[in-house]
Amino acid sequence: MKRAILVKRNDPRSDEHKNELQLLELRELAHSAGYTVVLELVQTRHPDSRYQVGRGKVEELAQAVQALNVDKVIFHNPLSTMQIYNISEICRREVIDKFQLILEIFATRATTHRSKLQVELAKLEYELPRARAIISILKKEERPGFMGLGGYENSYAQDVKNRIDRIKDELEGMERDGDILRRSRHSRGFSLVALAGYTNAGKSTLFNSLVKEDVKVQDMLFTTLVPITRSLDVEGRTVLLTDTVGFIEDLPHWMVDAFRSTLNEIFLADVVLLVVDSSEPLETIRRKLITSHETMWEQLQEVEIITVFNKAELLGQEELNERMLALGYLAPNPVAVSAKKGFCLDILKAELRSHLPKWDRVHISLPLSEEGMSMVSWLYEEGVVHNISYGDSIDIDLEARDAVINKARSFAKERASSS
Ligand SMILES: Nc1nc2c(ncn2[C@@H]2O[C@H](COP(=O)(O)OP(=O)(O)OP(=O)(O)O)[C@@H](O)[C@H]2O)c(=O)[nH]1
Ligand SMILES: [Mg+2]
Known part of the structure; x- marks a missing residue:
């Protein structure tokens, strides 16, 4: 060591x-x-x-x-x-x-090409003004060799700038691809849910217990650097859940910029699960919540936030309630869970369900035919079928987004007029 x-x-x-x-x-x-x-x-x-x-x-x-x-x-x-x-x-x-x-x-945590680029960008953005200053110090003192930086020439700063521009271009390309992917997921009717919060709050642990994954979990800061997305069934609605990089106090702007495409997973979500370690002292939780809100604040628009009080098994119920109450507006829609023990995940899912973008609930009658049946299986995929009965026709109590309801309705209408 x-x-x-x-x-x-x-x-x-x-x-x-x-x-x-x-x-x-x-x-x-x-x-x-x-x-x-x-x-x-x-x-x-x-x-x-x-x-x-x-x-x-x-x-x-x-x-x-x-x-x-x-x-x-x-x-x-x-x-x-x-x-x-x-x-x-x-x-x-x-x-x-x-x-x-x-x-x-x-x-040390960057494993993908993208995260390596992000780290390099952050490093260069941090170093550029410093490199310039060092060059001017060396010049003034006419002494080479400080911390191995003696070889720098004037063109160095320009080289760094060029490299920064090239990395930004490449990352922007990836960001565009990410946007397209997100839009297509959205248009297919999936809601996007992101785990966010201070580093070490237990985001990856919660991710693992919700989607039965095996993302690396560690009692260390910044274990997760590369975001990962899995689908999750929330009382019949399929959402895409993303685990993300953690926040920290004073996260400087150049760092947020470098990780913009990663943080976009949070900024573009429909619902954010803001995870806090509720076993820490109240003042610590408060400070970490403030940092989290500040990091997200500028970027978040109309996003629903659910505050997940994680590691709840370490506290008594009374203490837990006091904390949730004391934090007030900093902790909207609080739910206490233990990601590690898998406690209260159903309560969390129910809360999440109630904050997902609204779908309409309608009754639709489809013809009892092969085509009708294939429409039914499509509806099972795209929406929530609360009830279904087979008589002269297929009667469905359906909850889905508008596009799906419209398609089912026009199908029903067509068949009705053609028969
Ligand atoms: N006691 C207890 N510990 C937990 C719980 N959830 C997570 N932990 C522990 O908290 C530590 C951090 O967990 P992670 O899931 O890696 O946290 P993270 O928010 O993903 O952290 P970063 O990726 O580093 O930002 C690990 O040691 C976990 O075992 C919980 O419900 N109870
Ligand atoms: Mg993590």
């Missing part, structure tokens, strides 16, 4: 609880990226423009790096190029911030 030191600067008078959570999350991220954390340094002060933390703290850090044989220094606070340069000059070790750490995790 690689060894890392975590560093966090807290603003004076900032929320203590929030600071603790952020450090905890950084620790989890480091763990998910495969680091053993050997030391955590925290300092409360205003930001230092050269080192982020104070000069004395950096010297303490440099000593610890030597003494503890550390591979990497990871800052919670976003670092400027200048700060990375200055700190690594003193520590003689690679220094990264939280965003670069997330990128490292994403790089």
Whole structure:
């Protein structure tokens, strides 16, 4: 295992609880990226423009790096190029911030061509302004060789820009294909349902128990990077359920952009199942819900949200109810489940059913014939047949989208007039 030191600067008078959570999350991220954390340094002060933390703290850090044989220094606070340069000059070790750490995790999780492109894009978008800054530092100081970046020439920035453009083109092409696929699914009458929520909330576990799949589940952040879709029967209606990448606080814009085509699975859904880990402290749940809503907010239009209080088996019923109530508008349409134990999935399905786009319910009489029977089997596929009786004709109590009802009606009319 690689060894890392975590560093966090807290603003004076900032929320203590929030600071603790952020450090905890950084620790989890480091763990998910495969680091053993050997030391955590925290300092409360205003930001230092050269080192982020104070000069004395950096010297303490440099000593610890030597003494503890550390591979990497990871800052919670976003670092400027200048700060990375200055700190690594003193520590003689690679220094990264939280965003670069997330990128490292994403790089190891990317398995498909598309997700590899997305990660590369995010990396380049992150690095471009920094590369420019480093080049200007090197020029000013007339010194090559900083962190192996000495070979950069002026054209480097242009090369990066070209590569960014090419990747964007390719991803947009894939996005268009995705849109076409989604539209065709829609027009075939499937409703689209997406699992969304903070990383590690249990989205993939819920996906697995709902559709009997075996998607990878782990007590780590960002286990899922590549979305997966399966069909699911919800009380007679077939929906397409998609498992997606998790959210995290301060997910920067360049990252949302890079993963736009993945996040579109959420943004274009009819219903979003917003999964939360209800076993966490109330304040944590609240913060994670806020982050989730903020991530989706700009993009979501007229989407129904069901809040899934997962890991409910870890709490008492009373505590659970209190939490659902306390979160109020942040948690619309709350349902408590245990994805792991498979508890209350029927209640979730019933709630989901009631939020699916409306279908009409009608009575239709079809001729009792071979053609009529093949129409019936088509209706079974495309809609929900609540009741069917065979007499002189076939009488059906049918629920379906308009297109299906119209087709069945005109079929019935044609046969009636031709007989
Ligand atoms: N106790 C309990 N643990 C659960 C439940 N559902 C999921 N977990 C655990 O929570 C952890 C995360 O589960 P995942 O399904 O990988 O979570 P995710 O939301 O898909 O996470 P990312 O893909 O990393 O964003 C795993 O250790 C699961 O076993 C549950 O209902 N109860
Ligand atoms: Mg997952």
